[in-house]
Amino acid sequence: MVSFRHAVKTFPAKSGEVRAVDDVTLDIRTGEIFGVIGYSGAGKSTLVRLINALEPATAGEVIVDGQDVTALPERELRRVRAGIGMIFQQFNLLSSRTVAGNVGYALAVAGWPREERKDRIAELLDFVGLADKARQYPSQLSGGQKQRVGIARALATNPKILLADEATSALDPETTQDVLDLLRRVNSELGVTVVVITHEMDVVKYACDRVAVMEGGKVVEHGDVYSVFARPEHRATRRFVGTALRDRPSPAALERLRHRHPGRIVTVAVREDGASSTDLTRALREHPVDGTIIYGGIVEIAERPYGSLTLELAGEDAAIAGFITDLSSTTSVLDLGTAEHPLADPDAVGPRATTASPEGDEGPSSPTLPQAVDTDRLADADSPTWNPFTHLRRWRR
Numbered sequence: 396m397v398s399f400r401h402a403v404k405t406f407p408a409k410s411g412e413v414r415a416v417d418d419v420t421l422d423i424r425t426g427e428i429f430g431v432i433g434y435s436g437a438g439k440s441t442l443v444r445l446i447n448a449l450e451p452a453t454a455g456e457v458i459v460d461g462q463d464v465t466a467l468p469e470r471e472l473r474r475v476r477a478g479i480g481m482i483f484q485q486f487n488l489l490s491s492r493t494v495a496g497n498v499g500y501a502l503a504v505a506g507w508p509r510e511e512r513k514d515r516i517a518e519l520l521d522f523v524g525l526a527d528k529a530r531q532y533p534s535q536l537s538g539g540q541k542q543r544v545g546i547a548r549a550l551a552t553n554p555k556i557l558l559a560d561e562a563t564s565a566l567d568p569e570t571t572q573d574v575l576d577l578l579r580r581v582n583s584e585l586g587v588t589v590v591v592i593t594h595e596m597d598v599v600k601y602a603c604d605r606v607a608v609m610e611g612g613k614v615v616e617h618g619d620v621y622s623v624f625a626r627p628e629h630r631a632t633r634r635f636v637g638t639a640l641r642d643r644p645s646p647a648a649l650e651r652l653r654h655r656h657p658g659r660i661v662t663v664a665v666r667e668d669g670a671s672s673t674d675l676t677r678a679l680r681e682h683p684v685d686g687t688i689i690y691g692g693i694v695e696i697a698e699r700p701y702g703s704l705t706l707e708l709a710g711e712d713a714a715i716a717g718f719i720t721d722l723s724s725t726t727s728v729l730d731l732g733t734a735e736h737p738l739a740d741p742d743a744v745g746p747r748a749t750t751a752s753p754e755g756d757e758g759p760s761s762p763t764l765p766q767a768v769d770t771d772r773l774a775d776a777d778s779p780t781w782n783p784f785t786h787l788r789r790w791r792r
C-alpha cells in the first residue's frame with residue numbers, strides 16, 4: 396500500500412539542516428496495522444506526513460497505492476489525499492460544530508451531496524459507537540469519545556489508509572485500549588490499512604501486525620511484532636520492548652531483590668522458539684541446584700508466549716555453572732551475579748538503583764532511562780577470577 400524508497404526529508408535549521416527522515420526504504424502492506432515507534436524527534440510524524448504529501452519528500456520515492464506521490468501535481472495529490480484519513484493526538488475537532496457536524500463537514504469538503512450526508516453520518520457514528528451523541532459538542536465529550544469522532548470523520552470518505560498520529564497518547568490506558576480496539580475493527584471490518592505512530596510499545600504489542608523502529612530519522616529495525624519483541628537487535632528497540640513487558644527487574648528492583656536474595660541471580664528467557672519453562676524445570680531437576688523464582692512475567696504477543704523468569708540459584712559454583720551452560724544451549728540466560736558480586740542488566744529499563752553505579756560505557760543516553768553499567772569492568776575490578784560465566788553474559792536473542 397505504501398513504499399518508501401530511499402525517502403529523505405530535510406528541514407532548514409540554524410546549523411545547516413535537520414534530516415527528519417534519512418534514507419528510509421520500507422513497505423507497508425495492504426490490510427495490515429503497521430506501527431512506527433520512536434522517541435520524540437525520531438522522525439515518525441514526518442515519515443507519515445510523507446504518505447499524504449503534507450510534507451513533500453526532499454529526495455527518494457513515496458509510492459502510495461501504486462502512485463509516486465513525490466511526482467504528482469497538487470490537483471492529483473488532492474485525489475490521493477482523499478483516500479487517506481488521519482487522526483491526531485489532540486483530535487483537531489471543530490468546537491463550534493456538533494459531533495454530526497464535524498463528520499458532515501468532512502463529507503461536505505469531499506463534495507458529497509447534502510441529501511446523502513445524513514445517512515452516511517448516522518452510519519459512521521453507529522460504527523464508532525456514538526449514535527446517541529450526534530447533537531453534542533466536542534466540549535461535552537470525553538477524550539475517548541472525541542477520538543471516536545475523529546475516527547468517524549477520518550473514515551467519512553471511505554479511505555484505504557488511516558494514519559493515526561499518537562492517537563492514544565492523550566488517553567488513559569483503558570480508553571487507549573477501547574480506541575485501539577476500534578482501530579482494529581476499522582482494519583478487520585472495513586479492510587483499511589492502518590499506520591499507527593506511537594512512542595509506546597504497549598500500543599504496538601496490542602494493535603500492530605508489524606512495526607518499524609525509528610531513531611535519528613532512520614528506520615533502525617523493522618519486522619513482524621513477535622520477531623521484533625523476541626529478538627530486538629537495536630538498543631532503542633530493546634528499551635522499547637523492556638517498557639512494554641516489564642518482565643525483567645529494573646536496576647532499582649534488582650537492588651531490592653539482592654537484599655532479599657543474596658545468591659546467584661539469573662534471568663531466563665521464555666520464548667516459543669527457545670526454551671520454555673519446561674526446559675527450565677528439566678534443568679533444575681537434572682542439576683543439583685535449587686531455583687527460586689523471584690521476578691518475571693510471561694505474556695502473549697501475536698498469540699505466542701514471550702517473557703522471562705528471574706531466579707535465585709543456590710548450590711555449588713560448579714553445579715550452578717553446569718546448570719547455566721545446559722540451559723544456555725536452548726535459551727538466553729543472563730547472569731546477574733550475586734549481592735556480593737553484582738552484574739547489571741545492560742538493557743534494563745525503569746528506575747535506577749539508589750546506590751551509585753559506575754558510569755555507563757555507551758555514551759550519552761536518554762535522561763529518562765538508566766545508563767548501562769560496564770559489567771565486565773565491574774566483575775574484573777572485583778576479582779579477575781570471579782566470573783566464570785562471562786561468556787554467558789550476553790543475552791542471546
Ligand SMILES: Nc1ncnc2c1ncn2[C@@H]1O[C@H](COP(=O)(O)OP(=O)(O)OP(=O)(O)O)[C@@H](O)[C@H]1O
Binds near residue numbers: 407413414435437441
Ligand atoms: N516543519 C519543520 N521545520 C523544521 N524542523 C522540523 C519540522 N518538522 C519536524 N522537524 C524536525 O525534524 C525532526 C523529526 O521531527 P518529527 O516531528 O518527525 O519527530 P517525531 O518522532 O514525530 O517526534 P514527536 O514524537 O515529538 O512528534 C525533529 O528534529 C524536528 O525538530
